[in-house]
């Protein structure tokens with residue numbers, strides 16, 4: 001009898017909410033819209049394809065999918081529709097962010113030891129609060145925690161984005177992080193790929209120490225399973241990686257060792273980092289243009305992560321940090337400021353410009369947060385900064401930056417038939433912004449609601465729920 005009553009209640013409830021997901025009490029704290037049909041009226045429409053923003057639009061979504069888009073004057077409001085009058089606020093696609101680790105830097109300075117700390121609760125939530133409805137994790141350090149986070153979000157236990165889970169790093173010799181396995185042979189790397197694919201990981205990332213034979217084996221193993229592989233490389237150059245069949249490369253051109261003088265084959269150059277060599281590079285030289293052209297020709301996606309190179313936390317990000325994280329960030333950032341290598345600003349400016357050149361020459365550029373470095377680039381806050389820097393440092397227009405952060409990410413994940421733009425038939429992954437990011441990119445911070453599959457979450461409540469705790473869990 002009790003069972004029947006509970007079934008009756010479930011049926012009754014499901015008549016006025018559409019989502020099949022049984023959201024937990026925790027998720028429901030942030031959900032403000034969950035209707036089978038929602039009509040957004042008086043929308044400033046930013047479609048994600050790069051077209052100019054269109055005012056006075058109506059967008060109708062049904063059962064989590066976009067059903068109709070057009071002028072307010074031509075819209076027929078369905079009788080069962082929940083009407084949301086946006087009063088001229090912007091509606092844009094959810095962000096598709098491509099370098100969204102579920103961990104933060106947590107290394108020790110004395111004695112120096114590189115380490116990271118998994119943040120299963122706050123990081124997925126911050127990405128989501130900032131508007132990311134889809135993320136790729138781009139390197140795991142706690143794989144079973146990553147698998148669990150995705151499962152719990154998909155079940156509705158916690159609010160968060162859709163996740164493309166990247167397996168633990170495919171590292172070669174001399175791993176810098178204690179969490180990384182050193183794959184010493186091509187056979188070992190292939191077995192590693194197959195093992196993690198079997199566990200449910202859907203993408204791969206090769207790391208700095210992998211040499212060409214190991215990388216080739218990893219690429220082939222991933223491709224055999226129709227999965228993609230990206231890399232933060234060092235021992236292998238970008239030109240070599242393109243020849244080997246790499247799908248994408250991380251950190252824009254910041255990890256390219258192609259221009260490091262005297263670089264030895266299959267070795268990560270010691271001393272001044274790869275980015276140092278970029279500071280001296282003439283971007284109009286043939287060798288710069290030839291490398292970019294080669295990547296374009298080989299259809300290698302480049303993922304921009306300018307925020308982590310900048311490394312500065314906004315006041316809001318600092319306020320979000322837990323006390324130990326804040327303390328560590330302020331100490332490391334003071335130390336880095338004092339020890340800033342000459343030419344770093346020049347290298348940063350060139351890196352940003354190379355991304356624009358790559359895009360102008362026809363390459364597919366995406367954007368990611370990479371919440372590591374000196375600990376100032378937090379999920380969410382850093383995601384916004386990464387997008388702002390495409391405009392500020394890269395010279396993209398706000399509309400181009402929005403396309404990079406939406407449609408381009410979806411294309412890189414082969415999900416552009418489902419997500420990435422506001423078009424009929426796509427998932428209702430939408431952001432309500434109280435501003436116009438097509439004119440001023442920083443307006444993406446004026447986000448009010450994040451809709452994922454047609455369910456609307458209050459962004460501020462999500463941010464507030466982890467304020468002062470980020471870095472702890």
Ligand SMILES: [Zn+2]
Pocket residue numbers: 099101138139232370372
């Ligand atoms: Zn990374």
